[in-house]
Amino acid sequence: MMKSVTEYKNYREYILDYYKERKRCSAFTWREFAKVAGFASGSYLKLVCDGKTRLREEGAKKTALAMGLLGYELDYFVLLVRYEGAKTEQEKKKCFEEMQALGEANRVKILGSEMYTYYETWKHSVVRELAVAMPGAKPNEIAKVCKPAISAADVSDSLRFLLKAGLLTRDIKGNYHQTSTSLSTGNLNVVAVAVHSLLRQMGEFALDALDKLPISERHFSGITMGVTAESYAKIVDEIAAFRKRIVSIVSADKKIEKVCRLNMQLFPLTEKIEYGDMNVLSKNRGE
Template structure:
């Protein structure tokens, strides 16, 4: 039996699962599916599932009805389609919030929603580290060492969320422990919107650190370089490996002295030149 639509975050996967379920018990075809949804092309929905095209709003409505979706399930399916078409993070966030509201109202948890909440603000990642590094500390004590400062109420709310989400556990002595030493977003598209928000916040903190902290307490460096598509991908892979190595270094620490943030940023400063020229990088 298929899962409820509100347990999905990818409308293509839901369409594919619906088709597979119908196909298992009948001679259902992509052509028949397209006909029921009112599409002229018999292969249209298969192309959608293959990622070669996408549903538009009107097409989403016809497809939802063809799959027998009504009420909140119909609304949820439309929101999944609308999320993919959204142009801005604000629009994507609105879709996610409405999807979560529908799932909450019908007692179903959206996969990845806890991670979405975790990455939406920097506070959760910092409190998650401090809660373990400061055993027995009260929320106001944790709040005082945060930079920028946050309230004890913020810390309490974060601890409550982290525990409920299973990102922290609490032993009989009241001390917190991390269920996983490190976290990654993996391939969760829903989480990406919240990660964008977190990266912006951390970028702003980096600018503040550049102005306010002495060189002994922060390390900033960069390279301006000419690249090809091939060398760009190699650099990205090297950064991924570097990140993994750094995680392995800090993971063996038994006692934390402070919580730091490492930003890894690689972005273009020009449009594609298309002349095939290569320039050596220069450190800054």
């Protein structure tokens, strides 16, 4: 039996699973599938699943109906198609929030919804650390140590969400515990939209720290360097390995003294250099 469409975050995967399920039980073909959906080309939906073309809004509705989707499931499928076609992060964010609203209205769990909410704001990640580090602390006490300042109501809301999402548990003494010491965004592309928002917030906090904190309380450094595509990929792998080493260091701590943020950024400062026009690259230089 197929999973509900609300358990998917890629409309192509749902179409392909639907086709495979029909094919398993009958002599169903791509041509028949396309005909039922009202497409002139018998291979159109296969090309969609192969990533060689994409559905548009009207085609999404016809395909959903051909797969027997009705009501909120049809609406959800159309939103999946709209999400993939969105050109900006704001459009993607709006689509996913509509998916969440559909799920809440119909009491259906939307895959990735909790992690989307978690990464949408910096408050949840900070409160998640402080709740464990400050056993017995009231929301107003947790709020007072946050930078920037947040309200006790914000902390209470965050704690309720973290408990509901299973990111924190609470024992009989009222103390909080993390269900996992580290979190990953996984491979859900919807979560990436929220992570984008979080990275922007953390980047802004970094600028504030650069201006407002003494050097003894913050560490900033960087490298401006010329790279090739191969060395760029190696640097990305090295950053990933470095992150894992950092997590292993802090995981060994029994108690924490403060919550810190480590930003790692790698981005181009120039367009790709064509050696027919330019024959020079600067040496690596640390700042």
